[in-house]
Amino acid sequence: MPKYAMVIDQSRCVGCMACVVACKRENHVPPEQYRTRVLEMVNGEFPRLKSEMRSELCNHCDHAPCVTVCPTGASHKEDDGTVQIDRRKCVGCKACIAACPYNARYINEEHGYADKCSFCQHRLRAGKKPACVATCIGQSRIFGDIDDPNSEVSRMLRDNSYRVLKKAAGTRPNVYYINQFPKKS
Amino acid sequence: MAGSFDRFWISSTKEDVMAFSRRNFLKYAAMSAGGTLLAETPFLSARAREKAEGGNVRYVPTTCEMCFWKCGVIAKVVGGEVVKLEGNPLHPQSRGRLCARGQAGIGLLYDKDRLKVPMIRTGPRGENRYKQASWDEALGYVADKLKGVEDKYGPEAVALFAHGSPGTYFNNVVRGMGSANVAYPSFAQCLGAREVAWELTYGQGPNSTCERVDLANSRVIVLFGTHLGENMHNSQTQEFAEAVGRGAKIISVDPRYSTAASKASMWLPIKPGTDLALLLTWINIIISEGWYDKEYVEKYTTGFEELKKEVKSYTPAWAAQETDLPMRQIVESVRDLGRYAPNVMLHPGRHFSWHGNDVQRGRAMAIVNALLGTWGRPGGIWLPPKVNLAGFSENPEHPKANKDAVVFGDYPFAGGEGLTQVLRETTIKGDPYPIKAWIVAGTNLIKTMPKPDLTRRAIDNLDLLVAVDVMPTDTVMMADVILPEATYLERHDGLFTITTREAGIALRQPAVAPMYQSKPAWWIGSELCKKMGLEQYAVKDTWEGRMRRQAKKWGIGFDELADTGYVAIPGSAAPYITATNQPVFKTPSKKIELVSSELEEEDFDVIPKYEPIEQPKKGEYRLLYGRSPVHTFTRTVNNQWLWELKKENEVWLNKKEADRIGVKNGEIVRLENQDRVVSEPVRVRATERIRRDCVFMIHGFGQHSPAMSRAYNRGADDQKLITRYKVDPICGSTGMRVNFVKIIKEA
Amino acid sequence: MELTITGANAITFPILHIWDWRVAIYLFLGGLTGGLMTMSAVANLRPGKVVPRDQPCCWRIPLIAPILLSLGMFFLFLDLELKSHMFWFYLTFQPLSPMSWGSWLLILIYPPMILYAFAVLPDELKSGMADGFIKRFADRMRPHLLRLARINFVCGILLAIYTGILLSTFVARPLWNSAILPVLFLVSGMSTGTALMIIMARKNEVKLFFTKVDIWLIFTEIMVLLLLFYGHYTSDAVHRLAIMPFFNTSHQFFPYFLSIVFLGIFLPLAIVLKFLEVTGDHSVELTPSGKFLMNASAVLVLLGGLVVRFALVYAGQLSGYGGIM
Ligand SMILES: Nc1nc2c(c(=O)[nH]1)N[C@H]1C(S)=C(S)[C@@H](COP(=O)(O)OP(=O)(O)OC[C@H]3O[C@@H](n4cnc5c(=O)[nH]c(N)nc54)[C@H](O)[C@@H]3O)O[C@H]1N2
Ligand SMILES: Nc1nc2c(c(=O)[nH]1)N[C@H]1C(S)=C(S)[C@@H](COP(=O)(O)OP(=O)(O)OC[C@H]3O[C@@H](n4cnc5c(=O)[nH]c(N)nc54)[C@H](O)[C@@H]3O)O[C@H]1N2
Ligand code: SF4
Ligand code: SF4
Ligand code: SF4
Ligand code: SF4
Numbered sequence A: 001m002p003k004y005a006m007v008i009d010q011s012r013c014v015g016c017m018a019c020v021v022a023c024k025r026e027n028h029v030p031p032e033q034y035r036t037r038v039l040e041m042v043n044g045e046f047p048r049l050k051s052e053m054r055s056e057l058c059n060h061c062d063h064a065p066c067v068t069v070c071p072t073g074a075s076h077k078e079d080d081g082t083v084q085i086d087r088r089k090c091v092g093c094k095a096c097i098a099a100c101p102y103n104a105r106y107i108n109e110e111h112g113y114a115d116k117c118s119f120c121q122h123r124l125r126a127g128k129k130p131a132c133v134a135t136c137i138g139q140s141r142i143f144g145d146i147d148d149p150n151s152e153v154s155r156m157l158r159d160n161s162y163r164v165l166k167k168a169a170g171t172r173p174n175v176y177y178i179n180q181f182p183k184k185s
Numbered sequence B: 001m002a003g004s005f006d007r008f009w010i011s012s013t014k015e016d017v018m019a020f021s022r023r024n025f026l027k028y029a030a031m032s033a034g035g036t037l038l039a040e041t042p043f044l045s046a047r048a049r050e051k052a053e054g055g056n057v058r059y060v061p062t063t064c065e066m067c068f069w070k071c072g073v074i075a076k077v078v079g080g081e082v083v084k085l086e087g088n089p090l091h092p093q094s095r096g097r098l099c100a101r102g103q104a105g106i107g108l109l110y111d112k113d114r115l116k117v118p119m120i121r122t123g124p125r126g127e128n129r130y131k132q133a134s135w136d137e138a139l140g141y142v143a144d145k146l147k148g149v150e151d152k153y154g155p156e157a158v159a160l161f162a163h164g165s166p167g168t169y170f171n172n173v174v175r176g177m178g179s180a181n182v183a184y185p186s187f188a189q190c191l192g193a194r195e196v197a198w199e200l201t202y203g204q205g206p207n208s209t210c211e212r213v214d215l216a217n218s219r220v221i222v223l224f225g226t227h228l229g230e231n232m233h234n235s236q237t238q239e240f241a242e243a244v245g246r247g248a249k250i251i252s253v254d255p256r257y258s259t260a261a262s263k264a265s266m267w268l269p270i271k272p273g274t275d276l277a278l279l280l281t282w283i284n285i286i287i288s289e290g291w292y293d294k295e296y297v298e299k300y301t302t303g304f305e306e307l308k309k310e311v312k313s314y315t316p317a318w319a320a321q322e323t324d325l326p327m328r329q330i331v332e333s334v335r336d337l338g339r340y341a342p343n344v345m346l347h348p349g350r351h352f353s354w355h356g357n358d359v360q361r362g363r364a365m366a367i368v369n370a371l372l373g374t375w376g377r378p379g380g381i382w383l384p385p386k387v388n389l390a391g392f393s394e395n396p397e398h399p400k401a402n403k404d405a406v407v408f409g410d411y412p413f414a415g416g417e418g419l420t421q422v423l424r425e426t427t428i429k430g431d432p433y434p435i436k437a438w439i440v441a442g443t444n445l446i447k448t449m450p451k452p453d454l455t456r457r458a459i460d461n462l463d464l465l466v467a468v469d470v471m472p473t474d475t476v477m478m479a480d481v482i483l484p485e486a487t488y489l490e491r492h493d494g495l496f497t498i499t500t501r502e503a504g505i506a507l508r509q510p511a512v513a514p515m516y517q518s519k520p521a522w523w524i525g526s527e528l529c530k531k532m533g534l535e536q537y538a539v540k541d542t543w544e545g546r547m548r549r550q551a552k553k554w555g556i557g558f559d560e561l562a563d564t565g566y567v568a569i570p571g572s573a574a575p576y577i578t579a580t581n582q583p584v585f586k587t588p589s590k591k592i593e594l595v596s597s598e599l600e601e602e603d604f605d606v607i608p609k610y611e612p613i614e615q616p617k618k619g620e621y622r623l624l625y626g627r628s629p630v631h632t633f634t635r636t637v638n639n640q641w642l643w644e645l646k647k648e649n650e651v652w653l654n655k656k657e658a659d660r661i662g663v664k665n666g667e668i669v670r671l672e673n674q675d676r677v678v679s680e681p682v683r684v685r686a687t688e689r690i691r692r693d694c695v696f697m698i699h700g701f702g703q704h705s706p707a708m709s710r711a712y713n714r715g716a717d718d719q720k721l722i723t724r725y726k727v728d729p730i731c732g733s734t735g736m737r738v739n740f741v742k743i744i745k746e747a
Numbered sequence C: 001m002e003l004t005i006t007g008a009n010a011i012t013f014p015i016l017h018i019w020d021w022r023v024a025i026y027l028f029l030g031g032l033t034g035g036l037m038t039m040s041a042v043a044n045l046r047p048g049k050v051v052p053r054d055q056p057c058c059w060r061i062p063l064i065a066p067i068l069l070s071l072g073m074f075f076l077f078l079d080l081e082l083k084s085h086m087f088w089f090y091l092t093f094q095p096l097s098p099m100s101w102g103s104w105l106l107i108l109i110y111p112p113m114i115l116y117a118f119a120v121l122p123d124e125l126k127s128g129m130a131d132g133f134i135k136r137f138a139d140r141m142r143p144h145l146l147r148l149a150r151i152n153f154v155c156g157i158l159l160a161i162y163t164g165i166l167l168s169t170f171v172a173r174p175l176w177n178s179a180i181l182p183v184l185f186l187v188s189g190m191s192t193g194t195a196l197m198i199i200m201a202r203k204n205e206v207k208l209f210f211t212k213v214d215i216w217l218i219f220t221e222i223m224v225l226l227l228l229f230y231g232h233y234t235s236d237a238v239h240r241l242a243i244m245p246f247f248n249t250s251h252q253f254f255p256y257f258l259s260i261v262f263l264g265i266f267l268p269l270a271i272v273l274k275f276l277e278v279t280g281d282h283s284v285e286l287t288p289s290g291k292f293l294m295n296a297s298a299v300l301v302l303l304g305g306l307v308v309r310f311a312l313v314y315a316g317q318l319s320g321y322g323g324i325m
């Protein structure tokens, strides 16, 4: 079984939001709700500024607090390493939303269940990359099997120093960030 | 991190850096999937994919029209509904990816506010009183009115304003009647000055559907304004990110810390309007320090010695003062260029009508590129593909215009797309002859042209205003007759010749049938011709039929094209100069003209000269504007999926200035310009990301048409504040960054 | 820093707001029920006393408790986004999910609670009844009264603690994520339970007994509350930030500031009032004004318990883990 992971090369994110819209259309996310977002941060004082751009989504944590708190087992970890929600079982108690340190979840306003990024599991099964990855204009999002040493994600992590978000939360994310700042040559 | 640099680096000096051909792309796609589970079957054919997926899914390759980049789209249709749009991997403008706007095309198709039926105005102009009409009635009405105008004032009294694909089909009406008064904002309000500057220098512009910039292989990329990332032209931004990712040096010259500046290794926050001072100083340094490509200059250019003399006086110290940039940065940046030349570029830019001296700024940029030898070099400006497609027409030639067109004004280098503002002026003055009818197709003139009160005054003078559009925009709601076009997902257009590194053919074809009573522009134009007694210009059968015949003439299988969305023309790519692939310069001297002979003939400066422009008075800020990555001007502001990402614009104001005048971040203010025009209320974005002497807004907001339910009254309209513009004397484009505003606190 | 986020969900940005008054009331009623179970058990188990079975606080409270608990669960139910999927709570047991074992705990608590209510039914009431199922069942339960009381005593504590554990397990919400929170909810539940006992009690002696108990509970509650704040204050930045709303007078956080003022005045006031009562001369019957003060202080305690739940439920959602990094 593969173990899916995403590597996000921050230096290549151009903040175009193509991922945000693609995800919404692919996954029928209701108006004004999102499975993924893009952050732009600028530090410093004119004219010495430094910036960071980053897309965020569910980290498909290995120690996922959202799974732990779920009273019905609707939120669960799957063999492919992804964290998924079984919509039939979800009672909409929202505990998982409070439990996620990354604010990755929301309640689908049209249907009531908790929802979040699924790593586009339906596309993976059809042999396609996640919708946000497929359209990423900057190719900032890279996706693959982290257990396969030859996969692009594995190579990226081998060749670069990386970090995960809120490491101290102990969630063991499967979304990795590299090249936080634009590279200076 | 050094590792990643090596890995992504494509040696740009090797001759074999190939164009991004279809085969390369496929190889790349397979490679990036890592040969694992995600070995995505590359898209080769819509039919094949449908078959593989089974069910009632249809895939329709077509062309995006959410902006003018013309990306290849594959529409996924389930049960007659377009559910998803994806980039066509075969198409070089999209390479399998779509930007946010392209992804949101469905939002336009299913926008409840769309124009649905033909309408004829019943109340006074601008009061939104219309009656629905059948197509027959509406087109009959238009034809009668046009004939009335023709009888009374002559055919030249009928004018066409257009942008994007719909304009093509109304040319037949207007030109067929015998008028040559056709104008596109894409010249005077957009890239006209750039094209002219490069044509004067190289005999050819850097292209308009796609700048021929080899970003992917460049080592130093200089951006003047050109805010890639926010200026979201798909493949170009993809290549820009690629360049950033491999560690290319980006130098961003921009008074604002744009997305591109945030990716740059050097940000030059230049005083607006002083770019030419920087450029001339660079030219001086390049020459005096010997950074220029001697062989190249020798072989391909004329006027070097004269140029050398002329720029001597432009010293770094002087430029530092003029541009408000540190001298060190001015010198270091150009040395970087020199060091890595010729695999470098000054990006030619796109929206170029800034301050009214724009052709000369463009000339200076073209000259820097020439000195560094970037034209025809990897990482520079690639050479156009070699393609020779026969012209195709099924209609007789248009008659010679009854009277000379007014659309070129007195500007010797006004381009073939015409000057919108001159056409407007003539409409107001009636001189040299009256203009009494406008057909406006695919442009939102009131928001697109500077000094919108003049646009309104011109419209007041009209006997007929016909709008062919998809949304009830401000301009549309002034029209006498509104003709609802089908969106790009519902119609045929094209065939399109796509010239990137290679040449290819793409098409637009409907993913679904037109909704409501909307019709494709080709049909509207054709029917109008018939009603006008111009049957000879009508489409023979259907546009698809015509496309098939055209494809046949070009030796392209239409069915294959319809199945793949893009067909490359083999062997057309020849991007770089080699012994056998020499560049052709269509200038009078057949060389790159550092000193322009054509300008000499018309008595303009043959080498750009710096003249300071007016700067804001104390307490005033220069009004700058630009793009949001999720919107295209006014055309997307009502789109659900984009609206929700950016509902209104803000006015960017330097934080220290904000503190000084006592406005807080997020506070709602109004702007008042030098002519006492006051903006709609707008939120302040107090930011370190902009100079203290200017403010910045995203163009396209502040819709006044209540029929645009989401966009109505959201944000502020920059155009309203652009009550002055400075016309470039060479080409007649309208510099629009010459307005100054004060900030007024809301009581 | 200048931060722009595109694509944030209103439910989590700029602040989390998933749970509202419904959950606050559920937690309050849960704690109160716990307190009532435990305290009514205490009333029936008071050492050295004859069980004053005719005392309303001894038999009415056990009757009220399941009703209050059901009401609490009803509020929780109101909060569920997919009410029709409710049954899934009971088709599964998730050993690591506090909410899962909470839902089972609530179910398991009902039987002892109800049996207890039967067991304490006073004889006068039963004698007025027809010889039906209720009467016969009550008679059957009577011999088990003390055992049931003991079980209820324990269940009450579990229930009150549980309401706090539910919140304290959220690592992502620093204000809640404290081992002191369950203790606070336990003490607060007990004190509110005791307060209601005082109000319901008729006999002076019983009223006074529970007043004394409540003094200790409120005192502990205040101490635990202070400890909670102190613990957060001395912890890392996110925890320190988490209690900030309570000490910020700005418009945005005013309700939180007010809640602290409220607790800071009313709980000590309640102690003082109660202290005055228990130290007073009670050789004679309670005067009406004495009774009023006693009940008033009990009401203050109940309100205090409600404020604690509301303040913590809402303020906890203002706190987040580790900023944006
Ligand atoms: N998302 C999106 N992308 C688009 C479009 C869109 O509508 N939406 N439109 C497309 C079209 S048609 C065009 S023409 C292009 C236009 O896009 P560009 O060609 O990139 O436009 P510019 O005017 O060069 O860039 C605007 C930037 O110039 C800076 N600027 C302003 N004044 C000065 C100055 O005096 N000197 C310098 N150096 N910089 C200055 C501003 O701060 C701003 O960051 O975008 C295209 N891309
Ligand atoms: N103040 C200010 N003015 C500017 C600019 C600026 O940045 N600031 N930018 C300038 C530049 S670079 C440019 S290129 C121009 C752009 O100017 P325009 O092309 O006029 O730009 P839009 O506002 O997008 O207006 C497009 C119109 O076409 C309609 N439309 C969209 N799709 C279709 C279709 O399929 N069929 C038909 N029939 N209509 C359609 C839309 O509803 C809208 O009314 O504006 C220029 N003017
Ligand atoms: S990011 Fe949040 S929602 Fe996703 S697995 Fe981790 S804790 Fe759960
Ligand atoms: S909202 Fe649904 S998925 Fe989330 S914890 Fe509750 S039942 Fe589980
Ligand atoms: S992987 Fe799929 S669901 Fe997740 S953010 Fe990307 S597009 Fe959305
Ligand atoms: S699509 Fe890619 S480049 Fe664009 S915002 Fe998303 S992650 Fe960044």
Ligand code: SF4
Pocket: B064, B065, B066, B067, B068, B069, B070, B071, B094, B097, B098, B099, B100, B101, B102, B103, B232, B233, B234, B235
């Ligand atoms: S750049 Fe975006 S909006 Fe423009 S044509 Fe391409 S996908 Fe469409």
Ligand SMILES: [Mo]
Pocket: B186, B189, B190, B191, B350, B351
């Ligand atoms: Mo443009």
